[in-house]
Structures are given as C-alpha cells and as structure tokens.
Amino acid sequence: MSDDRSERLRQRRKQSKQKVQDESESESDEPSETDEPAQPSETSEASEIAQPSKPSKPDETDKHAETDDPDTPADASVKEEQIGTYMYLPQSQKKDLERLYNILKAEYEYEYDEEFEKNRSFYPLVVKYGLESLDGLDASEIRERLESL
Structure with a gap:
C-alpha cells in the first residue's frame, strides 16, 4: 500500500x-x-x-463546493486550508478509526449524496468530539482512561 x-x-x-x-x-x-x-x-x-x-x-478528493473563508478558493486542497498533523496510533486503534470512517462515510454519502472526506471532515470531527470528552477530566480520570486503552 x-x-x-x-x-x-x-x-x-x-x-x-x-x-x-x-x-x-x-x-x-x-x-x-x-x-x-x-x-x-x-x-x-x-x-x-x-x-x-x-x-x-488537484485531485477530485481535494476539492469542495464552498468554503467559509472568502479568501480561500473553492477548489483549495485540504493541505492549503488545514495544518498537517501526524499521529502514531496502536494498530488496533488505527483499525477502529478506519472502520468508523468507512461506516460514517457510507452513511453520510448515502443520506446527503455528497462526499465525506477523511481529512476535511472525519478527522476534525474525531478530534473535536474527542477533545470535548476529555475536557474537565482530573488526573485520576485520565489515568483510568489510559489504563483502559
């Protein structure tokens, strides 16, 4: 691959x-x-x-119809709009992430008949809602979650 x-x-x-x-x-x-x-x-x-x-x-997967930023062209790639961030994950988490993406992509695209891009849509959702679930945890709660990985 x-x-x-x-x-x-x-x-x-x-x-x-x-x-x-x-x-x-x-x-x-x-x-x-x-x-x-x-x-x-x-x-x-x-x-x-x-x-x-x-x-x-540009690839078709890098294009999108509209953008919230008026200074960004409609055909700007994700690389031009967002900041690249690299993570190292255990194989099992990577597999879970890919599985969830494929399920959500299929459901979203079937329902709305528009593309659900991994870098433009999925990863920002994962990070935003992951951050929200961690917000306000104390040290002992963090340790419990780390131990359950």
Whole structure:
C-alpha cells in the first residue's frame, strides 16, 4: 500500500516538473542549449513524503463546493486550508478509526449524496468530539482512561 502512495508521489512530481518544463519552453522562442527533459529526482521516499511537490492538477478528493473563508478558493486542497498533523496510533486503534470512517462515510454519502472526506471532515470531527470528552477530566480520570486503552 505504501508502494502505491510513493509511486503516486513520484508520478505527481514528474508531471509537475514536466509542466514547468513545458511552460518555460513555451515562454521562450528558442530553446537554450541547457534545456533538458525533466528527470525525476532520485530522493528517498521519506524526503518525498516530507516535501511533496504540488500536483499539476488537484485531485477530485481535494476539492469542495464552498468554503467559509472568502479568501480561500473553492477548489483549495485540504493541505492549503488545514495544518498537517501526524499521529502514531496502536494498530488496533488505527483499525477502529478506519472502520468508523468507512461506516460514517457510507452513511453520510448515502443520506446527503455528497462526499465525506477523511481529512476535511472525519478527522476534525474525531478530534473535536474527542477533545470535548476529555475536557474537565482530573488526573485520576485520565489515568483510568489510559489504563483502559
């Protein structure tokens, strides 16, 4: 599964470089002697993930119809609107999170006939209502909840 993601990142990087190359060639009448076809850089997968290039065309999953912020374009990606936050979870919690997302996504999309995105909708809901359930706990209640994980 991570191989698919890394391959998609490589393809996006290659497409982005090719687009920049094509645009720069179309701006100049004569190609210079140093113009070369864009080659994908040979970087590690970790650095590609840490610094992904912007895709030349946004994915459909990154688009949304409207936004509350008038300065944000309607087709802005989640990456442009929100802050990336990375978590490390036990395998069982990750599995529960994925299961819940799939159930809620199916129910929401069936009922409202609109997309229920994981990064734009689901994760913010999980965090908001998770924070609310933890708000006001004292130290002993926190310990009890940690022990029940």
